[in-house]
Amino acid sequence: MLVPTGQRDVRVAYIDPNTPAASAPIARGAKVLKVDTVDVTSGPAAALNAGLFPAAAGENHTFTIQDVGPRQRTTSRSPRQT
Numbered sequence: 076m077l078v079p080t081g082q083r084d085v086r087v088a089y090i091d092p093n094t095p096a097a098s099a100p101i102a103r104g105a106k107v108l109k110v111d112t113v114d115v116t117s118g119p120a121a122a123l124n125a126g127l128f129p130a131a132a133g134e135n136h137t138f139t140i141q142d143v144g145p146r147q148r149t150t151s152r153s154p155r156q157t
Contacts, residue, residue, distance in 0.1 A: 085115050085127070087140075102143055109139035 085107040107115055110126035116127050126136040140150060 085123075101140060103136075103145040106141040106143075107138055108141055109137075111136050141144050 087101055087103055087105045087107065088098075090101060090103060107127075109115060110118070110123050113119070113122045113126070115123060126138070127138065142150070
């Protein structure tokens with residue numbers, strides 16, 4: 076995280092094909108609202124970074140995501156990170 080608290084805006088920039096994120100489905104540009112129940116705008120950077128950048132392959136984290144497009148919806152998804 077570059078911003079320790081406040082005006083954070085975390086977006087999905089890229090999805091690797093044939094990964095759990097691609098099959099979730101999570102689209103490029105989707106807004107990440109929470110990582111493992113930690114709010115992106117006000118949660119501690121260390122907790123967010125632990126979910127966004129896991130130390131080991133195979134860790135499972137839950138993301139609350141606001142989809143892009145005309146039918147914006149907010150859902151929680153738990154793709155296994157590789």
